[in-house]
Amino acid sequence: MTEQGATVSHRALHRYTGLPVDLPDLEAQARANLDPAFYDYIAGGAEDELTLVDNETAWSRLRLLPRVLRDVTHVDISTRVLGARVASPIGIAPMAMQHRASKDGPLDTARGAAATDSLFVMGLFGAGSAAEVAEVPGSAPRWLQVYILKDRERSAAAIARSAEQGYGAVMLTVDVVRQGNRRRDARNRWAFLQSDGGIEDPNEIFDHALTFDDIAWFRERAGIPLVIKGVLRGDDAAACVDAGADGIVVSNHGGRQLDGAIATADALRDVVAAVDGRAEVYVDGGIRHGQHVVKALALGARAVFVGRPVMWGLAVAGAHGVEGVMRGFCDEIERAMALCGVRSVDEIDASLLAADLREPR
Numbered sequence: 064m065t066e067q068g069a070t071v072s073h074r075a076l077h078r079y080t081g082l083p084v085d086l087p088d089l090e091a092q093a094r095a096n097l098d099p100a101f102y103d104y105i106a107g108g109a110e111d112e113l114t115l116v117d118n119e120t121a122w123s124r125l126r127l128l129p130r131v132l133r134d135v136t137h138v139d140i141s142t143r144v145l146g147a148r149v150a151s152p153i154g155i156a157p158m159a160m161q162h163r164a165s166k167d168g169p170l171d172t173a174r175g176a177a178a179t180d181s182l183f184v185m186g187l188f189g190a191g192s193a194a195e196v197a198e199v200p201g202s203a204p205r206w207l208q209v210y211i212l213k214d215r216e217r218s219a220a221a222i223a224r225s226a227e228q229g230y231g232a233v234m235l236t237v238d239v240v241r242q243g244n245r246r247r248d249a250r251n252r253w254a255f256l257q258s259d260g261g262i263e264d265p266n267e268i269f270d271h272a273l274t275f276d277d278i279a280w281f282r283e284r285a286g287i288p289l290v291i292k293g294v295l296r297g298d299d300a301a302a303c304v305d306a307g308a309d310g311i312v313v314s315n316h317g318g319r320q321l322d323g324a325i326a327t328a329d330a331l332r333d334v335v336a337a338v339d340g341r342a343e344v345y346v347d348g349g350i351r352h353g354q355h356v357v358k359a360l361a362l363g364a365r366a367v368f369v370g371r372p373v374m375w376g377l378a379v380a381g382a383h384g385v386e387g388v389m390r391g392f393c394d395e396i397e398r399a400m401a402l403c404g405v406r407s408v409d410e411i412d413a414s415l416l417a418a419d420l421r422e423p424r
């Protein structure tokens with residue numbers, strides 16, 4: 064099938080599945096299906112939700128300078144992440160508690176990701192079995208996200224198993240040194256992390272003593288690339304890379320941790336400049352449109368991740384819903400690239416951004 068043919072089928076699938084075409088409508092439908100406390104757990108952020116809101120508006124504030132007359136008959140949105148091919152530069156962020164959104168939880172997410180050749184990051188903690196997810200057929204890469212527990216051997220064992228299970232990278236999340244103060248959850252008395260039928264409190268079980276010195280140790284245990292998630296500063300990103308990280312995710316955890324933290328769209332440029340090509344840089348938080356993805360790539364990200372919209376798709380239609388969300392993004396990315404006059408992700412560069420946005424601060 065030609066690239067153009069693939070695009071037409073994305074649109075056709077939307078019409079065929081009857082899923083809402085637009086994310087606010089999908090969220091409304093998911094909300095109607097879900098226990099209100101679980102909806103709040105997904106949708107909410109920390110404290111006044113300043114960072115939650117700012118994540119999305121920061122992408123919308125950036126302005127593009129599209130090129131014209133570039134023959135965009137064929138637009139190829141595929142790319143590579145850590146050397147592995149993916150159908151598009153948008154992957155699925157790790158999220159806990161997916162089994163509360165659909166019966167098969169992360170298995171459905173993995174199926175939806177596989178159907179669209181999208182990178183899927185399996186959240187190890189509180190989200191199901193990494194081994195079962197690894198068995199879902201599909202050719203796109205999957206990564207495993209971990210937190211480091213005080214019981215380091217438990218984390219080390221999961222990391223050591225990840226390569227033989229077929230995961231392409233380990234993603235270590237470093238921004239949960241205290242659980243963010245999520246008011247909606249407090250009001251709902253939400254017990255956020257349940258594993259093996261019990262409730263585990265991240266404040267109790269996560270190791271809060273991690274430093275850059277530990278990165279090399281984990282990289283060695285994993286034997287596969289290590290991606291550090293939850294970095295917002297150039298100096299931290301450079302220190303992670305010096306310590307052996309292969310990738311950095313610029314993330315504020317979807318505004319769920321430190322309220323008042325910088326929006327990721329605003330943090331990305333400095334991190335890209337500090338990493339200076341020595342590792343891949345990704346970004347998540349508030350990505351809701353194809354044009355947001357083009358902006359992220361123009362600022363130097365290799366790829367982006369999306370969180371909540373995938374949960375909405377999962378809650379509305381399981382694997383099919385995840386597939387619909389990812390196809391919708393692919394469709395929008397293709398259209399935004401064509402309208403920017405670029406035929407491949409390699410042609411996306413800083414010149415697509417309004418002049419004042421091109422240089423690091």
Ligand SMILES: Cc1cc2nc3c(=O)[nH]c(=O)nc-3n(C[C@H](O)[C@H](O)[C@H](O)COP(=O)(O)O)c2cc1C
Binds near residue numbers: 106318
């Ligand atoms: C319901 C939910 C659960 C999450 N669980 C995790 C997790 O277990 N580990 C992690 O690293 N990030 C987790 N995150 C953060 C996401 O990986 C990601 O950083 C964020 O959702 C991206 O922002 P977006 O939802 O605006 O796209 C979670 C986010 C949500 C919404």
